[in-house]
Amino acid sequence: MHLLYPLVVSALLFALGLYGVLARRNSVCVLMAVELMLNAVNLDFVAFDAWLRDEIFHAGQVFALFVITIAAAEVGLGLAIVLAVFRDTQSVALDQARSLRDADPPSVDA
Amino acid sequence: MNSRLAWLLPAIPAILAAVQLLLGARLPDRGRTLAVLSAAVPLALAFAFWFPAHLVATSGPLVPGIGATLGTGYDGLAAVLTFVVSTVALCVQVFSTTYLRTDPRYPSYAALVALFTAAMLLVVVSGDLLMLLVGWEVMGLCSYVLIGHDTASPIAAKAAITAFLTTRFADLFFTAGLFVLGVGARSFRITDVLAAAGSDRAGLSHTAVMVGGLLVVVGCVGKSAQFPLQTWLPDAMAGPTPVSALIHAATMVAAGVYVLARLYPLIAASAVTLDVLAAVSAVTMLLAALAALAQDDLKRVLAWSTVSQLAYMYGGLAVGGVNAGVFHLVSHAAFKALLFLAAGSVIHAVGSNDLSLMGGLRRRLPWTFATMSVGLAALAGLPPFSGFVSKDAVLAVAYDAAHGGVGVPVGRGFAALVWVSGLMTAGVTVAYCLRLWLRLFAGAPRSEHHGGEPAWTERGPLVLLAAGATVLGGLGLARHGAFVRYVGGASAPGLGLSVLQSVLVLALAAGALGLVSRVWRAAPAADPALPLLRSAGPALAAGLNMDVLYLSAFIRPVRDRLAPRVVAIDRRLVDGAVEGSGRVATGLAGALRRLENGNVQAYATGLAVGAVALAVGVAVGVGR
Numbered sequence: 001m002h003l004l005y006p007l008v009v010s011a012l013l014f015a016l017g018l019y020g021v022l023a024r025r026n027s028v029c030v031l032m033a034v035e036l037m038l039n040a041v042n043l044d045f046v047a048f049d050a051w052l053r054d055e056i057f058h059a060g061q062v063f064a065l066f067v068i069t070i071a072a073a074e075v076g077l078g079l080a081i082v083l084a085v086f087r088d089t090q091s092v093a094l095d096q097a098r099s100l101r102d103a104d105p106p107s108v109d110a
Numbered sequence: 111m112n113s114r115l116a117w118l119l120p121a122i123p124a125i126l127a128a129v130q131l132l133l134g135a136r137l138p139d140r141g142r143t144l145a146v147l148s149a150a151v152p153l154a155l156a157f158a159f160w161f162p163a164h165l166v167a168t169s170g171p172l173v174p175g176i177g178a179t180l181g182t183g184y185d186g187l188a189a190v191l192t193f194v195v196s197t198v199a200l201c202v203q204v205f206s207t208t209y210l211r212t213d214p215r216y217p218s219y220a221a222l223v224a225l226f227t228a229a230m231l232l233v234v235v236s237g238d239l240l241m242l243l244v245g246w247e248v249m250g251l252c253s254y255v256l257i258g259h260d261t262a263s264p265i266a267a268k269a270a271i272t273a274f275l276t277t278r279f280a281d282l283f284f285t286a287g288l289f290v291l292g293v294g295a296r297s298f299r300i301t302d303v304l305a306a307a308g309s310d311r312a313g314l315s316h317t318a319v320m321v322g323g324l325l326v327v328v329g330c331v332g333k334s335a336q337f338p339l340q341t342w343l344p345d346a347m348a349g350p351t352p353v354s355a356l357i358h359a360a361t362m363v364a365a366g367v368y369v370l371a372r373l374y375p376l377i378a379a380s381a382v383t384l385d386v387l388a389a390v391s392a393v394t395m396l397l398a399a400l401a402a403l404a405q406d407d408l409k410r411v412l413a414w415s416t417v418s419q420l421a422y423m424y425g426g427l428a429v430g431g432v433n434a435g436v437f438h439l440v441s442h443a444a445f446k447a448l449l450f451l452a453a454g455s456v457i458h459a460v461g462s463n464d465l466s467l468m469g470g471l472r473r474r475l476p477w478t479f480a481t482m483s484v485g486l487a488a489l490a491g492l493p494p495f496s497g498f499v500s501k502d503a504v505l506a507v508a509y510d511a512a513h514g515g516v517g518v519p520v521g522r523g524f525a526a527l528v529w530v531s532g533l534m535t536a537g538v539t540v541a542y543c544l545r546l547w548l549r550l551f552a553g554a555p556r557s558e559h560h561g562g563e564p565a566w567t568e569r570g571p572l573v574l575l576a577a578g579a580t581v582l583g584g585l586g587l588a589r590h591g592a593f594v595r596y597v598g599g600a601s602a603p604g605l606g607l608s609v610l611q612s613v614l615v616l617a618l619a620a621g622a623l624g625l626v627s628r629v630w631r632a633a634p635a636a637d638p639a640l641p642l643l644r645s646a647g648p649a650l651a652a653g654l655n656m657d658v659l660y661l662s663a664f665i666r667p668v669r670d671r672l673a674p675r676v677v678a679i680d681r682r683l684v685d686g687a688v689e690g691s692g693r694v695a696t697g698l699a700g701a702l703r704r705l706e707n708g709n710v711q712a713y714a715t716g717l718a719v720g721a722v723a724l725a726v727g728v729a730v731g732v733g734r
Contacts, residue, residue, distance in 0.1 A: 021711070021714055022714055022715050022718065023711070030711075094709075094711060095709050095711065097708075097710075098707070098709060099708070101706060101707050101708025
């Protein structure tokens with residue numbers, strides 16, 4: 001199979017994920033979009049592993065396994081945070097959670 | 111005892127002063143023992159060291175790069191001064207134990223007097239110009255604080271500031287002079303500097319010797335309240351009277367004489383320096399003596415007379431009479447400390463400084479009367495008291511120098527000026543001494559007195575100093591050879607008296623005595639100075655109105671013209687730059703802080719845009 005097909009699919013997946021991360025308001029959707037981006041990268045890893053014929057180390061496949069592990073941990077942590085925020089504010093809307101923004105400007109003496 | 115331990119002289123009073131300052135108020139005797147020890151221990155050490163035959167110098171590294179060392183130098187001259195300083199300090203400390211017994215701030219007062227003793231002894235034993243400067247400045251600080259001892263009095267506060275500013279102004283020149291000498295000689299050790307000034311090929315150029323010497327002389331002129339920086343010393347009489355005796359009569363104001371004597375080969379190498387010194391001293395001695403004649407305040411009479419007598423010492427140094435100048439320092443320290451301490455007794459007995467409230471104190475204060483009469487006779491230069499010998503020794507050297515016979519390059523005209531002015535001053539001195547004596551002790555009392563004869567702790571120092579004022583002159587003549595060897599070296603003119611000149615001085619004194627007593631007999635209750643001075647009296651009483659002159663010539667232009675401009679420049683330029691940088695930073699921060707709005711997706715968008723921009727940049731860069 002030509003390398004271009006998986007790469008195009010991966011790029012589309014990544015763009016979809018990026019759109020989700022940047023544009024969705026629902027925190028859970030944002031986490032899912034992050035998963036899309038990670039898996040787009042996984043697809044790249046596997047495609048390049050096959051294309052480079054790395055028979056000894058299979059570095060691309062190993063890295064894909066690592067990414068899957070990290071993605072599982074990340075989503076566990078992310079969902080826990082979303083739950084905690086929801087318990088506190090009754091909302092999962094990402095653009096509402098702004099309590100860490102810069103406060104009112106301090107007065108400056110002339 | 112080995113005089114390599116001379117560093118103990120300033121160290122012990124300094125430690126005692128620190129202990130006294132910290133604990134004095136809590137001790138049962140309020141630190142009186144410590145205070146007396148701070149002067150008694152240096153006096154004992156002075157006896158233990160006695161008079162070294164030659165300079166015993168020690169040195170340790172202080173600042174290696176510029177040749178400054180931490181060392182002492184103890185020789186005959188330093189020993190003479192150590193005896194003078196510690197004896198007067200002991201008298202003053204003993205006197206103060208009862209004189210200031212009701213003062214709630216006695217502990218800190220005594221600590222500062224002890225600190226002053228330490229600083230003065232540091233100046234005396236210092237083997238290095240920088241250490242000398244440290245002692246010099248600490249003395250000025252103690253003087254400032256002690257003048258302002260009476261915190262309730264605005265006059266004392268003003269006088270303290272005047273004294274501080276005037277002496278600090280002169281100290282700028284002094285510091286500059288020491289650095290000219292030290293940097294020029296590539297060493298701040300006094301022996302090295304003198305050696306560099308003496309050799310023609312290596313070391314100090316003639317210009318450096320002249321400039322450095324002149325700058326040091328200006329510093330001494332300010333510290334000793336010589337013309338034209340004399341105004342602070344009469345004002346400084348607002349301080350406690352024992353302080354006036356120690357700092358403003360016997361030691362600190364005479365420290366300049368010691369410094370010039372210590373650096374004498376260097377000072378005497380330049381004719382310009384000696385001429386300036388001679389002119390300053392000739393003008394000062396006569397004007398200050400006339401001003402003393404016109405004062406109505408007991409302490410101000412003594413202050414002006416101190417200025418005048420210090421000018422005798424500088425006059426002696428200027429004409430090559432380093433022995434005579436230092437000898438006059440010693441005898442003056444004895445009789446002027448005596449006069450100030452006795453004046454303190456009088457002021458306590460009368461309750462005022464005002465001469466017009468005194469009179470007839472002879473019977474009330476017999477001890478004070480006897481000792482103060484001795485002091486006034488010594489000040490007036492009546493034989494056989496010490497002032498007669500030391501003053502005539504100065505005048506004899508001036509006479510020789512006017513005939514070109516002393517081996518220092520002072521102008522003969524300037525030496526003659528010192529001699530003539532000194533003779534006239536001797537006459538005026540007799541006049542104001544007699545006037546003071548008559549105003550204090552003769553006639554009928556002019557006010558209700560509420561005090562009597564002082565305690566023995568006050569009488570003891572008076573008697574000791576009166577003995578000094580009596581015998582020091584004869585002692586100086588008897589041990590003449592040893593004194594000359596200790597102080598100025600055998601090459602300098604000694605303490606020779608000429609009979610003809612003594613007769614001339616005594617004739618002048620007799621004339622002044624006759625004049626004043628004739629005026630006084632005509633009107634015993636009135637001030638004998640008024641008919642003598644006539645219309646010049648008020649101007650002389652105000653110290654020739656030099657304060658007014660300074661006000662219009664320096665203070666007003668600076669305060670009214672220069673100061674507002676400096677303030678404007680400071681506000682607009684300096685403050686503007688500082689505040690402007692603050693405003694610019696705040697403005698830039700205001701633009702940046704809009705980005706920090708808390709929306710993580712906005713942050714992530716920025717991240718993505720940045721990553722894309724980087725990727726595009728790298729791709730374009732690689733493609734090129």
